[in-house]
Amino acid sequence: MQKFKVSIIIPVYNTEIYLRRCLNSCINQTLDEIEIIVINDASPDKSYIIMQEYEIKYPEKVKCIYLQDSVCPGGARNFGLQTMQGEYFYFLDSDDYMEANLCECMYKKAVELNSDMVFCDHYAEMADKTVSKIINFSQEKMRKEYLQLLILDASPCGKLFHHELLKRHNIYYPENMFYEDTATTPVWTIMAQSYAKVNNALWTYSWCGSSITRSKASQSNDLQRIKAVEIFYNNCSKVKINDKFKCEIEIYALSRIIDSIISIARKFDYLECASIFKIKNAIIKLAPEYKTNPLLTYVFFPYERRILNDIMEEKLKETILSDEFNHKYVHNKTDEIELYFEEHKDYIKNMMVAFKEKGYDEITLWGMGVIGKALYYSITSLGFKLVAVDNSSKVYNIKLMDGNIIQYAQNQKGKNKVILITNQRYYDHVNTHSAGAKIIDVMSCLKLKQNIKSILEE
Known part of the structure; x- marks a missing residue:
């Protein structure tokens, strides 16, 4: 028997100006049986002072962990997972915040339908403070056919997971790297035997704080998404779901690979030869027969498929200027979309x-x-x-x-x-x-x- 119904896990890094709002939204939850685990990931600001204040004021609900060395969000979340005592767990970023009834609504839905995973809609708060509601799916009853769209959203936020998912398979986040969500959250999603949805927006994603960075930009950082995909694939092998969900796993891996390529082309003046080589090796390892995947033409636009094909056929193998890459693959979006609908x-x-x-x-x-x-x-x-x-x-x-x-x-x-x-x-x-x-x-x-x-x- 778990001590709490829901454990809220909050990694903190450089979000001092948003942290009170985040913690207040947790403290004010209408569900009483919750614990709030706040992990300071060696944040350079004064977030620790705010954490100490809440820990003293709400000792029965708030538990704080202070790390001397940063382990990135994945490592911080792991500390929360290893210490939590909740029947279900929920991740919240420290610049985001919850509606007061989030835990109550999601927990009730989980218990009512005996669900391994419950998710909800959310609001998006832009830099100009305008807020819009984001609907994930209009249907309440979740079926396995939604799996490919569910795993394409790698973020752990807005999802309530049963702790048994973790206990059964012992899958944790990779530490000291970017894009840790990519490696882990989709595995839990695939492993879930049942899904449910609360058709209300119950939390707010803040674009205001999403620009916080930890290091200088480099192509190697963007390529950590590839490393995360490889860890994801290994995790799928570990829990023996590769064969059963082969198509979905391949599509997810390819979607993140394409994200990496396009992200690099947007951020940097050129796409390095070494980056292209690493991307090709990842495709060979993770989805060597991707062309036969029946989901390929449905999930990806034609230009995305051409990027994959040209890398594999070595038509794209040398360092290329980003302007040239974007002109060749991305800028003719209207034609590509028309072709997609024609297909x-x-x-x-x-x-x-x-x-x-x-x-x-x-x-x-x-x-x-x-x-x-x-x-x-x-x-x-x-x-x-x-x-x-x-x-x-x-x-x-x-x-x-x-x-x-x-x-x-x-x-x-x-x-x-x-x-x-x-x-x-x-x-x-x-x-x-x-x-x-x-x-x-x-x-x-x-x-x-x-x-x-x-x-x-x-």
Whole structure:
């Protein structure tokens, strides 16, 4: 029997100005049986003074650990995992904060459905202090088919894990490295036998504090993501899930490899030959037969697949200027997205037919950015009609190539039965203005190859 229902684990590094807000949000939780474990990762600021204050004021709830040498967030979290006494554990970054009912809502959901993992929606606080709600999935009942999207989100934040996941398999974070989330959190996600979701935003991610850095930028730091992927793969082997989830594991590894390449090209003037060589070796080791993976064309845009192919075929093997790399692979985004929808036009056609069979004659597409416009033209080229809407004054009232006008979203309130979106972030805003409408995230449906008819029946 565990002493607490939930252990909140908070690594602290250089977040003195946000720490009180974070700790207050934990202290004010409506669930009483919690412990708050705060680990000072040799932070150079005065965070330790704030920690001491809370430790003295709330001795029954707050436990502080002070490290003399930094072990990075992964190592700090490990100290929390090794000392926690909770039935479930939850990670919170020290510049983020919780709603007062987070622990209560997530714990109740976990117990009610006997779930290994519970997650929720969240708010994003931008540098200008504006806050927007981020919806992860609209469906409450989680199924294994969501796995590939779940593991693509490597962050441990916003997720409540059962301590048995840790006890059964003894998987901890790597220490003294960047991108430690990549190596561990997805393994717990795959190992979870059951998922649940609370359909409320219960914590806030702060972009204000996310710029805090620990060291000078270098390509070797970015390539630590590759090292983290290799540790992830080894962890999957350790718990014997490589064969059962081969496709998902490969896709996850490749997604992080692509992230590394594009990140380097954005941050530095050139992509080093040594970096390309290391990336190629990682692909050979982790996903040598990636071209046969059935999820490949659904999860990755064509330009991302070309990057992988050109590295493997040694068309991209020498040091290359970032401007040249971006021009060749990234900057033609509109064409690449149009090609992506062309590859999946049969799925899109079947989706629209399913809507018609259900009696949904007027379909609305919300959001007319680059992806939205590409999807609009893909659907209308198949002979189906759409109402295009957007909430931005820079976009609505613009005439499309087929002569239709992009409508102002506010004027469509209550008129829509089915609304298509291309970004999960639109969900809350769309739902506010179109309560009762069936909202379909087309990009998620494509990546999951979901059966639209089953979604319409939910």
